[in-house]
Amino acid sequence: MAEAYPWQDELWQQMAGRKQHAHAYLLHGPAGIGKRALAERLMAHLLCQRPSAANACGECKSCLLLKAGSHPDNYILEPEEADKAIKVDQVRDLVGFVVQTAQMGGRKVVLIEPVEAMNVNAANALLKSLEEPSGDTVLLLVSHQTSRLLPTIKSRCQQQACPLPSEAMSLAWLATALPDCSPEERVELLTLAAGSPLAALKLQKQGVREQRGLVVEGVKQLLKQQKSPSQLAEEWKSIPQLLLFDWFCDWSSLILRYQLTQDEQGLGLTDMRKVIQYLAQKSGQSKVLAIQDWILAQRQKVMSKANLNPALLLEALLVQWVSLPGQK
Incomplete structure (x- = not known):
């Protein structure tokens, strides 16, 4: 099950508590704040046969199939290679899934991330499915940069801003995630990540502080010729x-x-x-x-x-x- 982050508690209660859901949500906000985890958590909740107010049950047939990665009514669309575009042929395959009847008699749920990775042709191919998805289908679109989306994509979704946690909440979470770092190092990482705690964690794993040190020293050497x-x-x-x-x-x-x-x-x-x-x-x-x-x-x-x-x-x-x- 996707991790539940404390800064998403209020938003989660609001979304999971709805009796009726929009046919398409656009979850947007800065990278590194847990939007994908929120989408996966909502996907599990929407597919669960016995959901509680807090979460999917994790034990029904639907939850077990989703955990195994073999749920017939779940579709995840993302780039075939990291940092590459989502191609129009991938979207056409998705459209074929959307028009099918749900095999388990409940909802079909689609997750697309990042939606801005679609080129213009791919985005246009998605429009009809976004406007009139067949059956009880919910599309969850995750975007880190809504400025790169076509207005026609945004207008067909219920837009939901995802919160950037406060500095205090981010540092408290990082203290648990990075116990070997000093408080000063965690502040530096969070600053380099523009306040996004998951991005700070990723930067630490990439060795960003060592990379930053190399670049800063290089800039000084450049200016001194x-x-x-x-x-x-x-x-x-x-x-x-x-x-x-x-x-x-x-x-x-x-x-x-x-x-x-x-x-x-x-x-x-x-x-x-x-x-x-x-x-x-x-x-x-x-x-x-x-x-x-x-x-x-x-x-x-x-x-x-x-x-x-x-x-x-x-x-x-x-x-x-x-x-x-x-x-x-």
Whole structure:
């Protein structure tokens, strides 16, 4: 059974307690807050033959089949490969499932995650099933970025925002999940994960603090002209590109913020504060705005899985970064 997270308690009681359900829900919110787990928990509840107010029973035939991954009235649609698109042929197979009669005489439940992974053709192929699913079918769509969805997809679903937990609740959960980390390390991980506790846990498993240390040291060496952009691009090739662009986007925002406010409390994590302050003092605001616009544009391309040369893209970023301090 999917994990129940404490910050979802109120939302779960609201959704599980409904006597009638919408034909399609769009569960949306930041990545790393447990939307997939919530969808799986609701899926089990909707399919269960003896559900309680709190959960699926876990013991009926339906629950046992779902646990075994062989429930005939359950369909999960996701990319065939990690970080790839959901193809139109996959959606056509799903449509074939939706028009069938439920084999166990109850509901059919479909889970799609992430729904923004569908390309335009795949999304259009889903529209009729979203608008008029046959029989008692419930579609659960999970989205981390609703801005990437077609308006026609969003308009056919009951949209449900999923809560980002408070910092205190996130840190309390991380204390249990990461008992070997110090409180300071957990705060740092949560900050790097933009407040999403599950994302913080994932980053820890990926070795993000070691990766961050390598990048911060490299940025300092770049500004001191101890290493070239091409050298650092080679050294950083194993670090996820989206993570790098997230950090540089954050740093450019902090530079601008400091230029406007001179607030030393708003310089971000301690590892880059002196660098941020130095670049804010030595860089022209127009240059910082220009590089931020460029970073955001390239980050969008990385997120959309555009066919890019990672080494050249990273080198281009570092060439612009090292040119920040100088004539304003």
